[in-house]
Structure formats: C-alpha cells, structure tokens
Amino acid sequence: MAQLAKRKSGVSDFVTRMVGNTIKRLKKVGYSGESHVGFYLHDPLAVAVALDRSLVTLEALRVDVETKGELTSGMTVADRRVHRSATDKNLINVCIDVDSRRFMDLFMSALEKY
Structure with missing residues (x-):
C-alpha cells in the first residue's frame, strides 16, 4: 500500500x-x-482470473448447500473425497489455490495507473 x-x-x-x-x-x-x-479481494480476483486463468488452480468438485445443519445451515460444502463419481454431472470448478503474489502485482499495477 x-x-x-x-x-x-x-x-x-x-x-x-x-x-x-x-x-x-x-x-x-x-x-x-x-x-x-x-480482507480478501474476491471481486478483483474474479476479474483478474477472467483475464488470466493461470492465476488460480481449479479443481472440479461437487458442491452442495447445507440445509439441515444447526451450525452449518446455508454453508456450501465441497466434497473432496476420492470416491466421488467421475460421471457426476454436478461438478463445478472451485479455486483451490491462488498465485497471490502475481495477483497482487497485477492488482497494484492496475491501481497505480490511475
């Protein structure tokens, strides 16, 4: 900063x-x-990934919304167990890692132009 x-x-x-x-x-x-x-920079990261997907590592996971848990109601749960079906149609790409140094360099570079 x-x-x-x-x-x-x-x-x-x-x-x-x-x-x-x-x-x-x-x-x-x-x-x-x-x-x-x-704090996290979710929105700027989403824009950066739209421009350069190599900033993140994605994994196809089944993600559900917990509707019955007393402490977890409304939370999303990603199933990372190895037994999940390879033919599961309900998989979404979940970001599991970010090249944070490269992202911050890109983000700060964009801000510094103004």
Missing part, C-alpha cells in the same frame, strides 16, 4: 484511505486472520 500511496492520485488516495480505515476497524473489533489483519 505504501507504493500505491506514493502515487498521490484520486484513486490511490481513496484506496489507501479505505484500506487503512478498514484495517483500523478490523483491529478495533478484534478480528485477525490466520496470520494478519486484512
């Missing part, structure tokens, strides 16, 4: 303020991810 903040454009100022404020609020409520405080 420091690199983006140096750009001093309307977009860079907005993004650095927004990210900074979001991280402050996350810290205030005690949120922390596995190793850092932050």
Whole structure:
C-alpha cells in the first residue's frame, strides 16, 4: 500500500484511505486472520482470473448447500473425497489455490495507473 500511496492520485488516495480505515476497524473489533489483519479481494480476483486463468488452480468438485445443519445451515460444502463419481454431472470448478503474489502485482499495477 505504501507504493500505491506514493502515487498521490484520486484513486490511490481513496484506496489507501479505505484500506487503512478498514484495517483500523478490523483491529478495533478484534478480528485477525490466520496470520494478519486484512480482507480478501474476491471481486478483483474474479476479474483478474477472467483475464488470466493461470492465476488460480481449479479443481472440479461437487458442491452442495447445507440445509439441515444447526451450525452449518446455508454453508456450501465441497466434497473432496476420492470416491466421488467421475460421471457426476454436478461438478463445478472451485479455486483451490491462488498465485497471490502475481495477483497482487497485477492488482497494484492496475491501481497505480490511475
């Protein structure tokens, strides 16, 4: 973000303020991810994958919505067990890995243009 903040454009100022404020609020409520405080960039990643699918590793999985669980109602469940049928028609491509460094380089490069 420091690199983006140096750009001093309307977009860079907005993004650095927004990210900074979001991280402050996350810290205030005690949120922390596995190793850092932050948030995911689902929408920008989806756009980046539409432009360059090699950013992610996909796996065809059966995914269902849990409708009966007391703690999991409404959650999606991906069946990664090896016994699932190869002829299953209900498979969807699920992202199981992201080249996050390459994605962030692409994302920051796009933001820095403005």
